[in-house]
Amino acid sequence: MEENIKNCPHKISTTDRLKIVLDTSLFVNPDVRNSFGKSPLEAFEAFLHLAEQLPSMEFYMPPSAFKELLYFVGKDKIPTDLLLYLFQKPPKKYELKCPAFLLYELIEDMRERINKGLRIAENAVRSAEKIGADENIKDLRRKYREALREGIIDSREDVDILLLAMELDALLITADQGLIKWAEKLGIKWLIPEMFKDFLVSAIKREEIQV
Amino acid sequence: MEENIKNCPHKISTTDRLKIVLDTSLFVNPDVRNSFGKSPLEAFEAFLHLAEQLPSMEFYMPPSAFKELLYFVGKDKIPTDLLLYLFQKPPKKYELKCPAFLLYELIEDMRERINKGLRIAENAVRSAEKIGADENIKDLRRKYREALREGIIDSREDVDILLLAMELDALLITADQGLIKWAEKLGIKWLIPEMFKDFLVSAIKREEIQV
Numbered sequence: 001m002e003e004n005i006k007n008c009p010h011k012i013s014t015t016d017r018l019k020i021v022l023d024t025s026l027f028v029n030p031d032v033r034n035s036f037g038k039s040p041l042e043a044f045e046a047f048l049h050l051a052e053q054l055p056s057m058e059f060y061m062p063p064s065a066f067k068e069l070l071y072f073v074g075k076d077k078i079p080t081d082l083l084l085y086l087f088q089k090p091p092k093k094y095e096l097k098c099p100a101f102l103l104y105e106l107i108e109d110m111r112e113r114i115n116k117g118l119r120i121a122e123n124a125v126r127s128a129e130k131i132g133a134d135e136n137i138k139d140l141r142r143k144y145r146e147a148l149r150e151g152i153i154d155s156r157e158d159v160d161i162l163l164l165a166m167e168l169d170a171l172l173i174t175a176d177q178g179l180i181k182w183a184e185k186l187g188i189k190w191l192i193p194e195m196f197k198d199f200l201v202s203a204i205k206r207e208e209i210q211v
Numbered sequence: 212m213e214e215n216i217k218n219c220p221h222k223i224s225t226t227d228r229l230k231i232v233l234d235t236s237l238f239v240n241p242d243v244r245n246s247f248g249k250s251p252l253e254a255f256e257a258f259l260h261l262a263e264q265l266p267s268m269e270f271y272m273p274p275s276a277f278k279e280l281l282y283f284v285g286k287d288k289i290p291t292d293l294l295l296y297l298f299q300k301p302p303k304k305y306e307l308k309c310p311a312f313l314l315y316e317l318i319e320d321m322r323e324r325i326n327k328g329l330r331i332a333e334n335a336v337r338s339a340e341k342i343g344a345d346e347n348i349k350d351l352r353r354k355y356r357e358a359l360r361e362g363i364i365d366s367r368e369d370v371d372i373l374l375l376a377m378e379l380d381a382l383l384i385t386a387d388q389g390l391i392k393w394a395e396k397l398g399i400k401w402l403i404p405e406m407f408k409d410f411l412v413s414a415i416k417r418e419e420i421q422v
Binding site (some may be wrong): 048065091093094095097098099100101102103104106107108110111113115117118120121122124125126128136137140141144145148154155156158159 | 347
């Protein structure tokens with residue numbers, strides 16, 4: 001029987017199921033979620049309805065990202081039976097290994113950001129005489145955070161998503177450019193998030209033909 | 212013959228040579244180098260003289276750390292034939308793997324330091340009215356650097372040393388508390404640096420008995 005599955009290009013065995021790791025940004029970022037729905041809740045529900053029709057795929061989200069999503073979507077508003085189609089799984093962070101050159105990149109990145117932060121702080125001190133301290137500090141905070149949290153992975157949630165995709169050899173769907181940059185380094189499959197809905201719809205059509 | 216070596220607890224085969232990775236701090240940090248010599252050059256020469264008498268050990272330093280050391284010691288001052296006893300080897304950074312949980316620790320650490328930096332910048336802005344901008348910026352730089360480069364690995368040189376010790380399963384000798392902290396996480400052998408000279412002297416005595 002396994003032989004049969006192998007010989008038939010259209011049939012997918014359960015072990016061959018495509019695993020897909022989703023990031024919260026897919027439902028929260030307005031530019032990306034629009035194809036699914038107008039609000040995070042609407043977008044998430046639309047996704048779950050599509051996922052329900054795709055037994056050939058497994059959808060995953062790390063619990064840390066899911067918690068973030070619930071914050072935007074509202075815990076009580078999701079039809080709970082639909083949650084069957086999205087697994088919440090953290091990565092095996094004490095078993096997984098990552099290439100050592102990543103440490104160099106992280107540290108290099110950290111140094112650059114720290115230096116940027118110092119430049120911003122210096123400018124704030126210089127302009128302290130011109131504008132009031134309160135206004136200045138507000139401005140400093142905004143600039144500092146912007147400069148230091150840009151374009152790279154900087155949270156546990158980000159690492160969870162990357163490692164989970166690595167562990168499952170999954171397709172990563174995210175709107176976060178920092179995550180995509182690291183997916184490139186780690187050889188993780190990824191798809192332009194704006195195309196994700198079309199991808200799901202096409203997959204459903206293919207499954208219907210095969211039935 | 213291999214059998215013989217195994218049965219004799221005092222003989223060391225060439226494959227069993229103890230590998231030792233050295234950090235620059237050993238010769239630069241005054242508290243630690245004192246047992247070897249008063250200046251970095253004196254300390255480094257004293258070490259090389261001991262290493263020469265220890266065919267049962269192999270000493271390594273990453274080129275990045277060695278370059279740093281030359282800066283303190285003076286390039287032309289080291290007796291070049293003695294350099295035979297210290298290998299300069301970078302780690303295989305594109306082959307080595309490190310445990311994924313380290314990514315979480317690095318990122319957590321980075322976030323804490325970034326927040327610390329912001330607090331320091333805020334204080335500098337607040338006191339900008341009291342003390343002059345120039346003095347204030349000098350003060351800011353010192354505090355910022357202190358806060359953000361404390362107790363953890365934050366340079367390519369640090370990563371080189373850790374990964375090289377990991378790769379060679381070597382004994383790490385460093386006076387850097389940040390490196391020791393990470394050696395603990397990675398299961399790398401390390402020795403209190405103040406005891407390193409005694410360790411070498413004892414090893415030489417043991418070798419003499421065996422000849």
